[in-house]
Structures are given as C-alpha cells and as structure tokens.
Amino acid sequence: MLRTLTRQSPLFTSSVRGFKTSAAAFVKAGDSVPSLTLHENSPGNTVDLAEETKTGKYVIIGxxxxxxxACSASHVPGYISRGGELAAKGxxxxFVVAVNDSFVTKAWGAELTQGKDSKVPVxxxxxxxxxxxxxxxxxxDASKFFGNKRSKRYAAVVENGKVQNAWIEPDxxxxxxxxxxKVVGQL
Structure with a gap:
C-alpha cells in the first residue's frame, strides 16, 4: 500500500525528471566562425564575422x-602594440568582440587606437x-560584476573561416x- 501511495501522491513525485551534465564545449580548433549579425560603430552597420574571416588569417579576441x-589596460592594447609581429606572422x-552595444565599442575602440599604428586593422x-x-x-553569467551575461576572455586564430587554435581563460x-x-608566440 505504501508503494501505491508514493507512486500516486504528488508529495512523492520529483519535479526533476533528469539531471544532465556535460563538459564545456568551448570554441576549439576546427570550429567554423558562426554566421551572425553583429554591429560595428552603430546599430545600422552590420558585420558577419563568418564573411569577414572566410579568406585570410585573423585573431578574434573576446x-x-x-x-x-584588464581589457583596457593590457589585453587589447597588447594586440594593438604587437600589430607588427602579427602582420609578420601573416x-x-x-577583431575585438564584446557583449556591449555598438556605441560603447566604437568609443572604446577609438580611445584605445588613437594615435597608434597597429600595422594590422583592429x-x-x-x-x-x-x-x-x-x-x-x-x-x-557575469551579473555580479557587469549586470548581465558576458563573454569569457579568449583569443582565437582563424584562417579561412576555421579556428586554428583558441585560448580561453579558465576563470x-x-x-x-x-x-x-602568448598568442603571438604560438603563431
């Protein structure tokens, strides 16, 4: 009788039917650059990184x-200042990709690149x-720091639309x- 009661009683049923765990499937070598509408400088100026990177060699920084x-003081400025080394390695x-609006990324980019000759377009x-x-x-989920979800910090080398290597910060x-x-040293 107890078995019958527990099967039929809502008090004994679980609202969780299954539990799924999986390892993170971060971007990795062999992945394609996704074709999505992103923005550069204004909401009206759309960019598709799959199209932009389909021929040639690029670094995408998240x-x-x-x-x-850290983004403003060293991460992005490091790539700007090493533009000559990047160009020498082909x-x-x-591309610096941020989960921000296009007005913010435009102003930030103008500030970081002002008066600097990177040797490669940034x-x-x-x-x-x-x-x-x-x-x-x-x-x-970066809501504790930024108020919403954000991108992990990473760098990916893309050649002809395919990721050749990716470095994702573990934290x-x-x-x-x-x-x-580190990225230039591994090109």
Whole structure:
C-alpha cells in the first residue's frame, strides 16, 4: 500500500525528471566562425564575422567588457602594440568582440587606437545580445560584476573561416592564456 501511495501522491513525485551534465564545449580548433549579425560603430552597420574571416588569417579576441580594467589596460592594447609581429606572422586583422552595444565599442575602440599604428586593422565589434559568445560557448553569467551575461576572455586564430587554435581563460576574466604575448608566440 505504501508503494501505491508514493507512486500516486504528488508529495512523492520529483519535479526533476533528469539531471544532465556535460563538459564545456568551448570554441576549439576546427570550429567554423558562426554566421551572425553583429554591429560595428552603430546599430545600422552590420558585420558577419563568418564573411569577414572566410579568406585570410585573423585573431578574434573576446573580452568581458569594454572599458573594464584588464581589457583596457593590457589585453587589447597588447594586440594593438604587437600589430607588427602579427602582420609578420601573416595575420590580416584583429577583431575585438564584446557583449556591449555598438556605441560603447566604437568609443572604446577609438580611445584605445588613437594615435597608434597597429600595422594590422583592429576592429571593435558589438555582440550586443551575446549571440556570438553563445555560439562559441563562451558566454557566462557575469551579473555580479557587469549586470548581465558576458563573454569569457579568449583569443582565437582563424584562417579561412576555421579556428586554428583558441585560448580561453579558465576563470573567464583572468589574463593569462589569451594575452597577445602568448598568442603571438604560438603563431
């Protein structure tokens, strides 16, 4: 009788039917650049990184936020200052992707590149809804610091639309494996 009661009683049924865990599937070598509408400088200026990177060699940098201390002081400036080294290794350009709006990324990019000759184009791209970060499985809950979900800090080398190598910071925001110094050294 107890068995019958527990099967039929809502008090004994679990609202959780299953439990799924899986390892993170971060962007990795062999992945394609997703075809999505992103923005550069204004909401009306759309960019598709799959199209932009379909021929040539590029570095795509993901940052947790424009104007954040590590992004502004060392991560992105490292790539700007090493533009000559990147060009010498065959890199055609750098894309800095942030889960911010296009007005913020435009102002931030202008501030970081003002008066600097990078030797390779450095473009600042707004992933305003986090769609690009989601496709590459690098979106994380940063609401404690930024008020919403943001991109993990990463760098990826893309050649002819395919990821050749990717470096994702294990703690999402630290600055170690995705620095320009380390990435340039592995090109």
């Amino acid at each position: 940052v947790p936020g424009a104007y954040s201390p 890199v055609d350009g750098v 473009r600042f791209i707004a992933d305003h809804a986090g769609d690009f970060a989601t496709k590459w499985d690098v979106l994380f 999402s925001t630290g600055l170690d494996v995705s620095t320009a110094e």
